[in-house]
Amino acid sequence: MDRLKGKIAVVVGAGSIGPGWGNGKATAVTFAREGAQVFCVDRNSAAAEETMKIIASEGGNATAFTADVSRGAEVEAMVEACLSSYGRIDVLDNNVGIAEMGSVVEISEAEWDRVFAVNLKSAFLAMKHVIPVMARQGGGSIINISSIASIRHLGISYVTYASSKAAMNQMTRTTAVEFARQHIRVNAILPGLMKTPMVEHSAGLAASYANGDVEAMWRARDAQVPMGHMGDAWDVANAALYLASDESRYITGIELVVDGGVTLKVS
Numbered sequence: 104m105d106r107l108k109g110k111i112a113v114v115v116g117a118g119s120i121g122p123g124w125g126n127g128k129a130t131a132v133t134f135a136r137e138g139a140q141v142f143c144v145d146r147n148s149a150a151a152e153e154t155m156k157i158i159a160s161e162g163g164n165a166t167a168f169t170a171d172v173s174r175g176a177e178v179e180a181m182v183e184a185c186l187s188s189y190g191r192i193d194v195l196d197n198n199v200g201i202a203e204m205g206s207v208v209e210i211s212e213a214e215w216d217r218v219f220a221v222n223l224k225s226a227f228l229a230m231k232h233v234i235p236v237m238a239r240q241g242g243g244s245i246i247n248i249s250s251i252a253s254i255r256h257l258g259i260s261y262v263t264y265a266s267s268k269a270a271m272n273q274m275t276r277t278t279a280v281e282f283a284r285q286h287i288r289v290n291a292i293l294p295g296l297m298k299t300p301m302v303e304h305s306a307g308l309a310a311s312y313a314n315g316d317v318e319a320m321w322r323a324r325d326a327q328v329p330m331g332h333m334g335d336a337w338d339v340a341n342a343a344l345y346l347a348s349d350e351s352r353y354i355t356g357i358e359l360v361v362d363g364g365v366t367l368k369v370s
């Protein structure tokens with residue numbers, strides 16, 4: 104308890120795309136359980152409010168804010184709103200991400216631009232506007248939610264997803280070096296095969312695994328993992344908690360792989 108006591112955390116993509124626990128929703132709730140006040144941002148107002156209400160129902164403190172974080176003006180408004188509610192930002196968790204199926208031949212130019220705007224530009228914009236705040240305060244912790252798809256071909260064709268996440272890894276390392284002297288830590292989490300609503304609802308993912316059969320997709324994903332099962336949103340949330348807390352104060356620029364060992368395998 105209280106590993107984040109006194110901290111203000113912005114979780115971007117704090118809702119969940121469907122019923123159940125997504126990574127951002129579980130992270131926002133975990134941060135609140137550990138004493139943070141959480142600014143829950145999502146383009147889906149109802150999803151942000153649902154997370155805020157869960158936190159409030161447990162006695163925590165949270166605010167819901169609606170923004171499409173692929174747009175600069177909305178990210179600026181998000182930062183201003185958090186500062187006017189809480190006065191500071193200690194933790195930024197960049198969790199938004201979408202997957203579009205397709206190789207470079209199949210994907211359209213518009214799909215390419217959309218995935219890069221949501222997965223990469225959003226994190227760039229959030230860091231652009233939050234880092235000056237953290238620098239003024241004397242430091243902070245930024246967590247970028249990447250994917251093991253950034254370092255491996257997972258047998259699924261989604262080149263925009265994989266390459267946007269790979270770019271996120273290098274943006275994380277570069278930014279970690281450039282702001283280390285200001286005590287701003289920037290780390291990435293690379294979740295593996297997690298059982299979340301995002302996977303269930305991503306267009307074409309179940310089709311790529313198992314002809315659209317979601318239960319068969321879960322079984323196929325379980326079988327790929329050395330531990331014998333997928334992870335879940337709480338595994339990502341607990342990794343984010345560590346990186347958000349002062350326990351990781353000497354850690355910056357890393358890629359924390361949370362995958363049950365799947366990236367260690369040849370196939």
Ligand SMILES: NC(=O)c1ccc[n+]([C@@H]2O[C@H](COP(=O)([O-])OP(=O)(O)OC[C@H]3O[C@@H](n4cnc5c(N)ncnc54)[C@H](O)[C@@H]3O)[C@@H](O)[C@H]2O)c1
Nearest residue numbers: 116118119120125126127146171172199200250294297301
């Ligand atoms: N589930 C997995 O197996 C897995 C594996 C690796 C990485 N990830 C990564 O985890 C992250 C998402 O996890 P999740 O379970 O919370 O997903 P989710 O889709 O359930 O939740 C993400 C939230 O982000 C919001 N969002 C999307 N685009 C937005 C935008 N432009 N502006 C504001 N909000 C926006 C959605 O409305 C949604 O509520 C993604 O970055 C994803 O790539 C997931």
